[in-house]
Amino acid sequence: MDSSPPPLPCFHGYGRRWSVLLCVLVPMVLVSLVLFAVESKSSAFWFSSYSLSSPPVHGGDMSGEEVLEHQRGVVAQSHFNHSGHVSHVSPPPAAAPEPAPLLVQNNGTGEAIPLPHRTRRRDTKLERLELGLMRARAAIKEAFQNHSNVSPLFDKDYVPQGPSYRDAYAFHRSYLEMEKLFKIYVYEEGEPPLFHDGPCRSIYSSEGRFIHGIDMDTWFRTRDPDLAHVFFLPFSVVKMVKLIYEPKSFDISPITRTIADYISVIAERYPYWNRSRGADHFMLSCHDWGPQASKALSHLYGDSIRVLCNANTSEGFNPLKDVSLPEINLKTDVMADMMGGPSASRRPVLAFFAGGDHGPVRPLLLQAWKGRDPDVQVHEYLPRGVSYYAMMRRSRFCLCPSGYEVASPRVVEAIYLGCVPVTISHRYVLPFSDVLNWKAFSVQVPPEDIPDLKRILTAISPRQYIRMQRRVRMVRRHFEVNNPPRRFDVFHMILHSVWLRRLNVRLLRHE
Numbered sequence: 001m002d003s004s005p006p007p008l009p010c011f012h013g014y015g016r017r018w019s020v021l022l023c024v025l026v027p028m029v030l031v032s033l034v035l036f037a038v039e040s041k042s043s044a045f046w047f048s049s050y051s052l053s054s055p056p057v058h059g060g061d062m063s064g065e066e067v068l069e070h071q072r073g074v075v076a077q078s079h080f081n082h083s084g085h086v087s088h089v090s091p092p093p094a095a096a097p098e099p100a101p102l103l104v105q106n107n108g109t110g111e112a113i114p115l116p117h118r119t120r121r122r123d124t125k126l127e128r129l130e131l132g133l134m135r136a137r138a139a140i141k142e143a144f145q146n147h148s149n150v151s152p153l154f155d156k157d158y159v160p161q162g163p164s165y166r167d168a169y170a171f172h173r174s175y176l177e178m179e180k181l182f183k184i185y186v187y188e189e190g191e192p193p194l195f196h197d198g199p200c201r202s203i204y205s206s207e208g209r210f211i212h213g214i215d216m217d218t219w220f221r222t223r224d225p226d227l228a229h230v231f232f233l234p235f236s237v238v239k240m241v242k243l244i245y246e247p248k249s250f251d252i253s254p255i256t257r258t259i260a261d262y263i264s265v266i267a268e269r270y271p272y273w274n275r276s277r278g279a280d281h282f283m284l285s286c287h288d289w290g291p292q293a294s295k296a297l298s299h300l301y302g303d304s305i306r307v308l309c310n311a312n313t314s315e316g317f318n319p320l321k322d323v324s325l326p327e328i329n330l331k332t333d334v335m336a337d338m339m340g341g342p343s344a345s346r347r348p349v350l351a352f353f354a355g356g357d358h359g360p361v362r363p364l365l366l367q368a369w370k371g372r373d374p375d376v377q378v379h380e381y382l383p384r385g386v387s388y389y390a391m392m393r394r395s396r397f398c399l400c401p402s403g404y405e406v407a408s409p410r411v412v413e414a415i416y417l418g419c420v421p422v423t424i425s426h427r428y429v430l431p432f433s434d435v436l437n438w439k440a441f442s443v444q445v446p447p448e449d450i451p452d453l454k455r456i457l458t459a460i461s462p463r464q465y466i467r468m469q470r471r472v473r474m475v476r477r478h479f480e481v482n483n484p485p486r487r488f489d490v491f492h493m494i495l496h497s498v499w500l501r502r503l504n505v506r507l508l509r510h511e
Helices: 016-043 064-074 124-145 168-181 205-216 237-243 253-269 272-276 290-296 298-302 362-369 388-393 410-416 447-458 462-479 490-503
Strands: 102-106 111-114 184-186 230-232 281-285 305-308 349-354 376-379 395-401 420-424 443-445 505-509
Touching: 124 168, 124 490, 124 505, 168 490, 184 205, 205 237, 205 281, 205 490, 237 253, 237 290, 253 272, 253 290, 272 281, 272 505, 281 290, 281 490, 290 298, 290 305, 305 490, 349 388, 349 447, 362 376, 362 395, 362 447, 376 447, 388 395, 388 410, 395 410, 395 447, 410 420, 410 462, 420 447, 420 462, 443 447, 462 490, 490 505
Parallel strands: 184 230, 230 281, 281 305, 349 376, 349 395, 395 420, 420 443
Antiparallel strands: 102 111, 102 505
16 A cells, blocks of 8 residues: 555646646735735725824814824724724724625724625726725825925915914825825716705705716716726705605605615616725715715615714714715805905904804803893894894804704805804814814804803904914815815815725725
């Protein structure tokens, strides 16, 4: 009986030449895959580890500086949960049911989510997209690390500079990377008015203007979904409330069913929703019920990028995954009357507010200051013949309390008119606060400090106020609505916020 050892498995059943070839090639392929996995892990970083992400929560438990400092120190071992608080308990790794599944790594939750089995095949187009995003992350990270040692980037239109930005150089680099790379696919399914339509002249105009702008865009929008980094769900919650909601019923199930049915259709026609479970998809709504409408599907609420005016962390808004949309009340396409205002020396009124008595914050403001002090002019209704915009132009500070929900159109109105905004709210994530340093050009006052408003505002020196007002004028371009959109305006800032969140998501193959 032959006592020699059995042939190696890789030689079994093959000729010697093919056996040698297989035994050489198979280890080489395995080594290449391991090196690729190592490279991917080493090149990945949490975008929240530098100041372009993780916006501060107004009225939350931590200040913006505390959140930013905390992240810089412990980002490697901490993650943000959906309430916006920091947790030091690392989430357990997601167990892959089979070898080499395709995963979605969402840094808003810190979890790796295994994708459906049918997507577990090599997708070279997706790999190319992820490679481009990896290079963009590296470029932005380098800009953040070296911002103090380099000259501003050249830009023929605008160069972000100064304390109005959390990191002007890193923001500019990120914006240029977005212009160079970012592609959006807009699903064409759905008919107006519920889809591909929205209000353009109302308090919800941010919703309609963006839907119109992205439908008409030719720079970022791609007609080839395989080239897209994100996918836009073009439904309008405002239109649904107007057309399919039964007034006073407080039953929004017709809205959620419509959204769920729409996503079911696109999930059947395209592979992209199921590929990422919606993590590279985004919706946009300026209606108060936008967060509730997003509960139509758990993945839409928990994984997709939600662009919302109602950016309230106590209602599930996650600053690392979701985007705060500025509320802009447009009544006409002519915006000249809404823009510009005099210098500080020509603003005799210390603070001004006029608005209805509703929500949890405004009654406190009206009770404390209505008709009590000529320096702090608080009105429920303006006297006949007094112009609202004229009063804002005469005021140094414009009070912007929350209404039924946290957002207020007065923030953008104040910026338009050169009035320093004073936000009064709880748990409100201010628009573009992953880029903008709101404390440099605005004042944040928690509702419990409303009785001390005059003392807080008069403590700001004339010199400091002049600097704040100058910065208000500087950041105004980021809130302006243009048709067609212009670089660095509100349309492009919304896109940039979505771009940042997409950088927090990696579709990767886990070995």
